[in-house]
Structure formats: C-alpha cells, structure tokens
Amino acid sequence: MNDEAVVKVALVSCGSEYAGVHGELESVASSVNAKLVYPEIEIDILDDIGKDFGIEAASPDLRLMMARAKAVVEGLSDVDGVFITSCFRCAEAAIVRNEVRRYINKHSELPVISYSFTERTTAATLLTRMEALTTIARRRHLLAREKQSGLTAGIDSGSTTTKAVVMRDNEIIGSGWVPTIKVIDSATEAFNQALEEAGVKQEDIQAIGTTGYGRFLIGEHFGAKLIQEEITVNSKGAVYLANSQKGHATVIDIGGMDNKAISVDDGIPGMFTMGGICAGASGRFLDMTAKRLGVDITELGALAVKGMEQNVDMNSYCIVFGIQSLVNSLAKGSTPEDVAAAACHSVVEQIFEQQLQEVDVKEPLILVGGSSLIEGVPKALGELLKINVLVPPNSHLIGAVGSALLSSGFVEE
Amino acid sequence: MAKVIIYPTNSLILSDLVQRFGHTPIAMMEKIKEKVTTVGVDSPPMNITAEEPKHGLKYAAVEVPAGVRGRMAIVGPMIEEAEAGIIVGESPMAFGCMGCARTNELTKYLIRSREMPILELEFPQTDDEGQEFVYKIAEFLESLPESEGDSEEATE
Numbered sequence: 176m177n178d179e180a181v182v183k184v185a186l187v188s189c190g191s192e193y194a195g196v197h198g199e200l201e202s203v204a205s206s207v208n209a210k211l212v213y214p215e216i217e218i219d220i221l222d223d224i225g226k227d228f229g230i231e232a233a234s235p236d237l238r239l240m241m242a243r244a245k246a247v248v249e250g251l252s253d254v255d256g257v258f259i260t261s262c263f264r265c266a267e268a269a270i271v272r273n274e275v276r277r278y279i280n281k282h283s284e285l286p287v288i289s290y291s292f293t294e295r296t297t298a299a300t301l302l303t304r305m306e307a308l309t310t311i312a313r314r315r316h317l318l319a320r321e322k323q324s325g326l327t328a329g330i331d332s333g334s335t336t337t338k339a340v341v342m343r344d345n346e347i348i349g350s351g352w353v354p355t356i357k358v359i360d361s362a363t364e365a366f367n368q369a370l371e372e373a374g375v376k377q378e379d380i381q382a383i384g385t386t387g388y389g390r391f392l393i394g395e396h397f398g399a400k401l402i403q404e405e406i407t408v409n410s411k412g413a414v415y416l417a418n419s420q421k422g423h424a425t426v427i428d429i430g431g432m433d434n435k436a437i438s439v440d441d442g443i444p445g446m447f448t449m450g451g452i453c454a455g456a457s458g459r460f461l462d463m464t465a466k467r468l469g470v471d472i473t474e475l476g477a478l479a480v481k482g483m484e485q486n487v488d489m490n491s492y493c494i495v496f497g498i499q500s501l502v503n504s505l506a507k508g509s510t511p512e513d514v515a516a517a518a519c520h521s522v523v524e525q526i527f528e529q530q531l532q533e534v535d536v537k538e539p540l541i542l543v544g545g546s547s548l549i550e551g552v553p554k555a556l557g558e559l560l561k562i563n564v565l566v567p568p569n570s571h572l573i574g575a576v577g578s579a580l581l582s583s584g585f586v587e588e
Numbered sequence: 589m590a591k592v593i594i595y596p597t598n599s600l601i602l603s604d605l606v607q608r609f610g611h612t613p614i615a616m617m618e619k620i621k622e623k624v625t626t627v628g629v630d631s632p633p634m635n636i637t638a639e640e641p642k643h644g645l646k647y648a649a650v651e652v653p654a655g656v657r658g659r660m661a662i663v664g665p666m667i668e669e670a671e672a673g674i675i676v677g678e679s680p681m682a683f684g685c686m687g688c689a690r691t692n693e694l695t696k697y698l699i700r701s702r703e704m705p706i707l708e709l710e711f712p713q714t715d716d717e718g719q720e721f722v723y724k725i726a727e728f729l730e731s732l733p734e735s736e737g738d739s740e741e742a743t744e
Contacts, residue, residue, distance in 0.1 A: 226708075229697040229700040229701060230693050230694070230696070233689065233693075263651065265651075266651070266653050266690050267690055267693065269648070269649050270648060270652060270656075270693060270697075273649050274697060291651060527645070528642070528645060533649065
C-alpha cells in the first residue's frame with residue numbers, strides 16, 4: 176500500500192450512528208485519507224453468533240459487532256485496519272468491545288483501536304489514534320526500519336517539553352531538551368542544542384522527522400520529510416532504545432499531558448490506547464507534587480524511592496483533589512518521601528486502571544517519556560504489575576529518536 | 589481427577605455430580621467460604637473489599653461496573669485453574685445463579701475461550717430430558733483425563 180492509498184477501516188460498533196458522533200468519525204477518517212466500511216455479514220449468522228463467538232450478549236447490536244469482527248478475521252471483509260467503538264459507560268458493550276479487540280488482535284495482523292465515545296467525542300480527539308492506525312496500515316515498510324542511517328534529526332514537540340536529537344549512522348550524536356513555551360521557538364532552541372552538541376550544521380541534515388503535539392507546525396517550519404503522530408514514532412523509538420525490536424514488547428509512555436500504552440510486535444504497534452482526559456495520570460501531576468513539596472521535578476524520584484505510599488491516604492486520582500489529599504497528608508505530618516511515593520503510585524495506578532486494560536501486557540515492559548526519569552515511577556509500576564520495568568537510556572528522547580530513525584528511510588529514497 | 593469448573597458457578601447439583609465421578613468441582617461456594625472465614629478482613633458480609641474490583645480489572649475494563657469486577661476477581665482465577673468445564677444454559681435460579689447478567693456473559697465467554705474439554709447443554713424441561721442431561725454429564729466426566737498433579741499423588 177502506498178502513502179496516497181485510501182485506508183479501509185472496518186467500523187465495528189454497536190450503533191455509533193445513534194449517538195450523534197458518526198459525523199465526527201467520518202470526519203476524522205477522511206482527514207487521514209481513510210474510509211470507514213461496515214463489514215458485511217449474512218443475516219443468519221446473528222442467530223448463533225452469541226454461542227459461536229462465546230458471549231451471549233443481550234443487545235442485538237453487540238451481536239452484530241461480534242459478527243462483523245468475525246467477518247474481518249475470516250477475510251470476508253477486505254480492510255486494512257479496525258476501529259472498535261461503543262458507548263462510554265455501557266457495561267455489556269465494554270465487555271464485548273474488549274473481547275472483540277483481543278479476538279481480532281489474536282487472529283489477524285490488522286491494527287486495531289478501540290474507543291468508548293460520548294456525544295461530546297470530536298474528530299480532534301480521535302485524530303492521533305486514527306492517524307496511527309492508518310500509518311501502521313500504510314507505512315509498515317517504514318516502521319519495519321531497525322537502524323538509522325545517514326545524518327538525520329528528530330524533533331518531538333511535546334505539550335510540556337520539546338526534545339531534539341541528531342543521529343548519524345545509528346548513533347545519537349547530539350540532543351536537546353527544553354520546556355515548550357512557543358512551539359517554533361522551543362523547537363529551534365532544542366534543535367540548536369542538538370546540532371551544537373553534534374557539531375553539525377542544519378543544512379548538513381539529510382532528513383528531519385517531527386512528532387508530538389506541535390508536529391505539523393514545526394514540520395512545516397523545518398521542511399520535515401516525516402511528520403508523524405507520536406504513537407507509532409514513540410513506540411519505534413522505545414523498542415529501538417531498549418534493543419527490543421524483535422518479538423513482543425509493551426511500551427508505556429507517560430508524557431506531560433497524556434499517556435500511551437502500546438502493544439508492539441516486531442517493532443510495529445498492534446493495539447494501543449491513549450489517555451488524555453485526566454491530568455492526574457500524567458507527568459503534570461508529578462510536576463505539581465514536586466512544586467508543592469518545594470523540590471525540583473528532577474529530585475522527586477529520589478525522594479519517592481525512599482518513601483512508602485501506604486502511609487498516605489489518597490482518595491482521588493484527580494489532579495485537584497489528589498493534590499489536596501497530599502497536602503492534607505503533609506498537614507497531618509506525613510513525610511515528603513511518603514507523599515512523593517504516593518504521587519508516583521497514584522499516577523501509575525491510574526494508568527493501570529485506565530490504560531492497561533486495553534492492551535495485553537507482554538514483557539519486556541518498556542517505560543518511556545519524561546516521567547520515566549522519576550525513579551519512583553518505574554518502581555511503583557514494577558510493584559503494581561509485579562514484573563521488571565525496563566527504562567532504556569535516553570528514555571525521555573524516544574519521540575525525537577523515533578523520528579530521526581524513521582526519517583532516515585527518506586534519505587535512502 | 590480433573591478440576592472441573594461448573595456454570596452456574598454455585599450449582600450444588602453440578603458440583604455434586606462432578607464430585608460423584610471422582611473429579612474436583614471448582615465452584616463458588618468454596619471460594620465464598622474462604623472469603624467469609626478469612627481472619628482479619630473486616631468487610632462483612634462477604635469480606636470483599638475495594639481491592640477485589642481492582643483485581644477484577646484483569647478480566648474486565650474499568651468501565652465495567654465494580655460489582656462485575658468484584659465477582660470476576662473470584663470467578664476469573666477459578667476459570668484459570670480449571671482443566672475442564674460444564675456449562676448449563678437457561679437454568680432456573682434455584683439451579684444456581686451469579687445474580688448478574690453481565691458477569692454471566694463474561695464468565696461463560698472466558699470458560700469457552702479456554703482450550704480445554706467443555707460440555708455445554710441446556711437445562712432439561714422434562715423427565716426424559718433430565719435423564720439425558722445426567723447421562724451426558726456422566727459421559728463427559730468419565731471421558732476426562734486425570735490431571736497431571738493426580739498421577740504424582742497416586743504414586744505417593
């Protein structure tokens with residue numbers, strides 16, 4: 176499939192047409208040159224699908240959802256990816272959606288996203304997810320790239336920080352990391368830092384890749400050859416840095432404003448989920464905790480590993496009420512170490528509850544993003560999941576590294 | 589002797605049948621007994637605390653209500669432990685019931701998803717069907733292989 180081809184995405188839902196969001200789904204699909212298609216089925220299948228698939232759902236539209244999933248897996252419907260969606264807060268749909276997602280992932284190689292919508296879901300909310308889905312379908316050859324070649328740069332314009340790297344012949348030779356203030360100015364500053372450390376000039380760079388929230392703006396500004404959402408780029412950067420490009424891996428990326436959990440096979444994302452509604456599950460929560468404790472964010476991790484989260488009562492994951500719980504604990508005499516540990520545990524527990532249900536955790540578990548540098552976070556995650564958590568070197572630079580790696584595909588072209 | 593999960597998971601009749609044929613029934617009653625007799629946990633009447641719905645996240649997403657996840661925290665490990673399963677559909681409440689339709693759907697699905705011998709049959713409506721029902725269960729139980737742990741025990 177070439178970059179211009181229309182990606183056919185199977186819409187496996189239980190009636191998004193009735194929820195007032197269908198226009199948004201169509202809109203986001205067309206913005207990434209994709210087309211939503213309904214997998215066709217024989218009507219008789221619906222009578223037995225409950226027993227055939229295994230879930231005797233009371234809602235007939237959920238039975239239709241299972242029948243469509245089966246049609247996709249059996250190749251009766253020719254599609255390039257699958258979008259599974261159902262109403263937020265419907266328990267039966269949540270059960271079916273989860274099992275349908277696992278079923279398609281187990282029995283096909285199609286990229287899958289699942290999402291529970293409300294009537295407020297917009298195309299913008301779904302853009303990064305849909306862009307990632309179509310990228311995996313269209314650019315499998317590019318995502319299969321395992322080594323960087325030539326002289327390339329990657330810039331990750333994140334919500335909180337902007338990161339840049341310069342790579343030459345599969346090695347990072349320069350990097351920059353600055354807070355994101357004005358998107359282009361911050362990207363220029365980070366890029367200049369990386370160029371200076373690398374000892375090369377911008378005009379020598381053969382290809383630039385951009386990712387992150389500001390990817391379109393900075394991509395246009397720097398004439399990037401690759402402008403790519405952060406799900407595929409970050410997972411690529413993570414498995415590259417962790418030296419886990421073959422086989423299964425799970426990537427958890429805790430960023431400044433959102434977090435992602437991505438299940439990766441041979442370096443290519445299969446299932447992924449992205450949390451972006453609650454700041455309590457992001458680096459922002461840790462940033463606010465550090466400020467309240469009067470320490471720099473870089474010192475919070477060392478503090479947290481000395482503390483016991485059990486010593487602090489946290490009744491809420493909310494960034495407002497959660498911080499209030501921490502403040503109350505401090506007022507009752509809790510130590511800063513315990514509070515720091517509780518904050519790390521809170522972020523990790525929320526990611527576990529909200530995100531990790533949507534992907535199957537397979538080792539190695541690679542933790543990346545700025546928050547991975549706060550030692551208390553990988554410690555809390557390891558304790559919660561009872562598995563080893565791998566934090567690769569330069570784990571905060573994955574987006575920039577992934578961009579530089581993937582953009583080197585354009586050097587050879 | 590095989591570990592046989594039954595559905596409905598608290599059916600005394602199914603549990604008894606499994607036991608009569610020399611196998612180990614995996615049933616809710618025993619797990620609930622473990623819960624209510626656990627010393628030191630003070631969450632009456634079932635001693636199910638806020639931790640159980642969290643454990644249930646292994647089987648159902650956070651969007652699924654806490655009552656389903658709390659039940660799954662008990663039923664999920666039972667399904668994982670099983671070496672065979674018997675599912676009886678359309679049974680009256682007195683035969684056994686989980687009390688929650690969503691849990692029922694997920695429980696049956698997870699049993700069916702396991703690669704193990706499974707017998708599925710409908711609850712009988714007549715005497716003849718009743719005899720056939722017991723005959724089929726007996727035939728199934730007799731066909732089950734011994735579990736691996738068993739042969740070691742026999743040697744001892």
